Amino acid sequence: MSELRVRYFAWLRERVGESSETVETGAETVRGLVDELSAREERYALAFADLSAVRVAVDEELADLSAPLAGVREVAFFPPMTGG
Amino acid sequence: MSELRVRYFAWLRERVGESSETVETGAETVRGLVDELSAREERYALAFADLSAVRVAVDEELADLSAPLAGVREVAFFPPMTGG
């Protein structure tokens, strides 16, 4: 088990109801973390219902669902970016 | 014979030694005017020695050497433009 900071932005933040939380997880990849959270509470399952609309950053770098969590301090979930 | 205003810019102005002059000409085209002027004085012949480096405007519109002079008030000669 390891401890991660998990952050949510935009409508993912609104659906989860948190902007940031500390999570104890045994997941080995981002996808494993998503599955764990979705199994834990309905609000996560709803936020992650359509993973094609979810983007991921691992320690502030864009990543994908297969990214490993070993040594990672922070994972962030957010919709496709709309800057500019 | 008609009366034209003829203008020169950049190094054409410097070679001819005038920025503007009134010319009496029987030429029917810009090329005819160039030939007339070149025959008239050495400074024109020098200015028009390389016509590939000369651009023409007729009544303030870009034109070429074959442009007719009937009804024209002003002809201008200048090198390729270098704005911006």
Next chain:
Amino acid sequence: MAVRVQREDFDCGAEIAALTAGRTEIGAVVTFSGLVRDSGGLASLELEHYPGMTEKALAAIEAEAVSRWELQASLVIHRYGRLAPGDRIMMVATASRHRQAAFEAAEFLMDYLKSRAPFWKKESGPDGGRWVDATESDEAALARWK
């Protein structure tokens, strides 16, 4: 070469002047400014971002532009927080000897910034709030730089 992420407004002309001050080898400066556009009934726009990652992402995009084009100077400013219709959202500026590099680098910065910098826009109007969707054309715009 600089990146700024800030709540405050900025002055395009002053930024250009600062970028080029005393730099007589610069011949061309291109700027892009993004404004809050009201396509009907927009009350305000909330710009959310990911502090920390935003600066890193913008700096990485700028570094990539600098590696691809010969730039004498470049600048990216992006605001966050609540904005009103007509407000400035962001600007990029690129300075080079010649216009081609300045134009291309500015377009590159904009294309990447649009879909690779962690900003999200929420529009508020008479019908409530709505998160702005990413467009397929923004993602497609990246293809020309591969």
Next chain:
Amino acid sequence: MAVRVQREDFDCGAEIAALTAGRTEIGAVVTFSGLVRDSGGLASLELEHYPGMTEKALAAIEAEAVSRWELQASLVIHRYGRLAPGDRIMMVATASRHRQAAFEAAEFLMDYLKSRAPFWKKESGPDGGRWVDATESDEAALARWK
């Protein structure tokens, strides 16, 4: 849509602000500024133009841009007279709903202005004066807009 040919300097930021003031349908503004570049020993640059034709040529180029792209506003300012290294020579600005139109129209304006507006540059340095030659690449740049 405006064209100005003037001896005086101008303020890019103020021009952008004036162009977009109260125009909440504008999402994107692109500017290009041309500066006097010193590639070694330049004392001054004299910009000669053809009064009367210059304004008409610039207005025609701008009208062509407006017919090709959906622009909410556009501006061309070009100076003439004696300038020093680092001085502003000219600017174009284009404003549109979306960035693509603003970028393309600004590049179009610049490409045409470079070789179709009656301006000529004479550089003065330690070795005397020299008329700046038109470049083949400037003429070639027009091909993509045919």
